[in-house]
Amino acid sequence: xxxxxxxxxxxxxxxxxxxxxxxxxxxxKDGFAAKTINNGIEAYTAFTEYKPDIVILDLMxxxxxxxxxxxxxxxxxxxxxxxxxxxxxxxxKVVGLELGADDYISKPFDAQEFMARVKAVLRRSxxxxxxxxxxxxxxxxxxxxxxxxxxxxxxxxxxxxMPPKELELLFFLATHPNRVFTREQLLGQVxxxxxxxxxxxxxxxxxxxRERIESTGGSTEWQIKTVWGVGYKFEVNNL
Numbered sequence: 001x002x003x004x005x006x007x008x009x010x011x012x013x014x015x016x017x018x019x020x021x022x023x024x025x026x027x028x029k030d031g032f033a034a035k036t037i038n039n040g041i042e043a044y045t046a047f048t049e050y051k052p053d054i055v056i057l058d059l060m061x062x063x064x065x066x067x068x069x070x071x072x073x074x075x076x077x078x079x080x081x082x083x084x085x086x087x088x089x090x091x092x093k094v095v096g097l098e099l100g101a102d103d104y105i106s107k108p109f110d111a112q113e114f115m116a117r118v119k120a121v122l123r124r125s126x127x128x129x130x131x132x133x134x135x136x137x138x139x140x141x142x143x144x145x146x147x148x149x150x151x152x153x154x155x156x157x158x159x160x161x162m163p164p165k166e167l168e169l170l171f172f173l174a175t176h177p178n179r180v181f182t183r184e185q186l187l188g189q190v191x192x193x194x195x196x197x198x199x200x201x202x203x204x205x206x207x208x209x210r211e212r213i214e215s216t217g218g219s220t221e222w223q224i225k226t227v228w229g230v231g232y233k234f235e236v237n238n239l
Contacts, residue, residue, distance in 0.1 A: 008122075010034040011052035013043045013069065014084065015061050019107075023056060026111055027118075040064030044072045052079060054122060057101070059085035067099060074100035080121045084109070100164070124192050139174045141236060142221045146171045156216040162209070165190065169205050173224060173234035182231040206232055 010027045012034055014020050020036035027034040037046045041063035047055065055073065059066035070081055081100065086107045102121045105114060137148040145154045148171050153160040162170070169190045173181070181189070183202040191201070206224060213219075225235040 008032050008053040009050060010054050010056060010118075011047055011050050012036045012056045013038075013040075013046075013061065013066070014056070014058040015039060016058075019058075019084075022111075023114075026115055030115055038062075040066070040069055043069045047073055047077075047079075054118060055079060055081045056118075057081055057083050059083060070099045070101055080124075082118065082121060139171060141174070141219075143219055144174070144222060146174055155213050156219070158216040160212045160216070162212060166205050166209050166212075169202070170209050170224075173232065174222075177222075177234050177236040180227045180230050180233045186231065202232070 008031070010023075010032045012020050012023045012027075014023070014036070015038050017036075017038060020038065024034040024036055035046065035050050035052070037043050040061035043057075043061070043064065047069075057066045057069060061069070066083060066085070070083070073079065073081065080102045082103045082105060083101045084105050084107065102124070103117055105117060139146050143156045146152070146167065148168070151164060151167055153162050153167055153170060169186065172186070172189055186202045206226075210224060213224075220237070222234065222236045225233050227233055
């Protein structure tokens with residue numbers, strides 16, 4: 001909203017009452033209103049009623065876990081979600097991000113860093129959307145099509161069931177054929193330069209994209225190639 005008098009709202013979903021109160025104080029100090037919920041059962045109802053500008057979501061919750069709640073929210077809303085959890089394994093982070101979370105913060109956390117990442121996520125979500133010609137949103141090669149307008153990827157006539165970040169990564173690489181990108185460059189271009197995640201996130205996404213493509217039979221004319229010690233490129237033969 002552009003109304004200067006509007007107070008941004010944060011919904012904090014965590015089963016630890018102390019964490020909830022601490023986060024509520026952080027948000028209050030920065031001029032936010034905040035509501036806290038301590039279980040997964042009430043989370044989605046609270047979300048629909050409170051209409052927050054950002055959601056802080058714990059993974060391990062009684063009644064329903066954070067992954068399920070994230071899925072529910074993403075069915076109807078693109079509101080920024082930051083997952084907050086004691087689980088710090090890379091795979092947990094990747095799963096959360098693939099489900100539509102915007103960032104992932106591990107406990108324990110620093111208050112200053114936490115609020116910096118909240119503001120970074122909000123900046124990205126509030127950035128103006130640049131409208132591009134349809135041709136800039138679609139890329140095709142032999143037996144290959146990725147359309148960002150409809151979020152569709154088709155390889156060898158098979159439509160791939162692909163999470164948004166996988167499709168965006170594939171689209172970015174395919175629109176820059178035979179150009180090598182480092183993992184850090186790909187994080188910046190696809191996840192945003194304010195993203196605080198690890199470069200390992202790119203490796204996991206590339207692995208899953210390759211598996212989906214290989215399940216259709218793959219191609220001898222193009223491939224996502226690893227450039228050892230550097231990063232990845234979408235290699236196209238006879239371009």
